[in-house]
Amino acid sequence: MTALPKYDRLEATGLWRPDPDGQRREVIVSIGDATLMITDMNDRAITHWSLAAVARSNGTSSPAIYHPDGDEGETLELPANESEMIDAIETLRSAIAKSRPRPGRLRWLGVALSVAAVAGLVLFWLPAAMRDNTLRVVPQVKREAIGVALIERMQRVTGPMCNDPAGLRALRRLGTRLETQKLAVVPALGRPGLHLPGGVIVLDRTVFEDWEEPDVAAGYILSELALQVERDPLAELLDVVGPWENFRLLTTGEISDTALDAYAEHLMTAPSFIPDTGNLLALFEASDVRATPFARARDITGESVLALIEGDPMQNRQTEPLLPDSTWLRLQGICGG
Known part of the structure; x- marks a missing residue:
């Protein structure tokens, strides 16, 4: 049985030489099962070459010269008139070559997969991990400095912070009542x-000027406090300014002016968010503040804020006024009008 059935009876004559200094001998060449068999003219076996290890040393030139792969000293010459045998050997060599694994291709595939894995790590895991690490290490004083820097940039659009002295004292009193002192009002x-x-x-002046009772302004403050709890505002900033500014803050403690300008603009144009109702109601209860006035300020019909109204922890309870009337009036005039 031969490597291919059609070569079962194929034979050819050629010249075989065992080494460069050896005498060339006329031999009979036939194709066996995975071997090239070389015999003398009396049909005695001289040698067997593995078809997988047969190499040709002279390309397509004639006569065709073959040798075992790795040993160019032993040769077999087939003249041009033995074209059928030459074609058979070349066909088998080509088929064997195609069936061999391609280490280079596998290597490149491995490199490509490794690069893709690293790229995925850099694009998806590393930014989130770096952000989380930044949020852990940035101190509170630096966070406050970033907040102040953002207010300074926003004032180009919002106008300067309202600073009526009596109004600021009233604002501090409201902040003390709600256990938060970092409040600012802009026009x-x-x-x-x-x-x-x-x-x-940061609050707009209208939360004080457009309502007759301070519970509405308190509700807006508590709403922002609830949003702070739900998602770290520094995390929001880092998500917007990107990994490079995240790296800068982590390594130098600074964010570029360009990034702060861009984030201030983003804050002024981004859609508003509404905190989780349960979280917000918990803050109303902890502060002894009525939720219904705030809910009605958001939607006078009450339809979209029904959960706030029905869940008002101060409902049917007697509560002390949030601020004295005189203090509330001063707070309404914090922007000088």
Whole structure:
């Protein structure tokens, strides 16, 4: 049985030489099962070459010269008139070569997979891990400094912070009542409130001027406090400014002015978020503040804030006024009008 059935009876004559100094001998060449058999003219076996290890030393030139792979001293010459045998050997050599594994391809595949794994690590895992590490190590004083820096940039659009002395004293009193002192008021925030890194809360003047009772303003402050608890505002900043600024903050303790400008602009245009109702109601209860006035300020019909109204922890309870009327009036004039 031969490597291919059609070569079963194929034979050819050629010249075989055992080494470079040896005498060339006329031999009979035939194809066996995975071997090239070389016999003398009396049909005595001289040698067997593995077909998988047959190499050709002269390309397509004639006569075709073959040798065992790795040993160019032993040769077999087949003249051009033995083209059928030459074609058979070349066909088998080509088939064997195609069936061999491609170490280079496997190597490149391994390199490509490794690069893809590293790229995936850099793109997906590393930024989140670096952000989480930054959030752990950045001190509170640095967070507050970032919050103040953002307010300074936002004032280009919102106008300067309101600073009526009597109004500021009233604002501090409200902050003490709600256990948060980092409050600021601006003339044109474009929304009721924003929370910034470091616990800083910025409020629009309308939360004081447009309502007759301080519970509404307190509700907006508590709403921002609830959002702070639900998601670290510094994490929001790092997600927007990107990994490079995250790395800069982690290694130098600073964020570039360009990144702060971009994030301040983002804050002014990003959609408002509403905190979880359960979390917000818990803050109303802890602060002894009525939730219903705030809910009605958000939706006078009460339809979209029904859970706040029905879950108001101060419902049917007698509560002390959040602020004396005189203090509330001063707070309403914090922006000088």
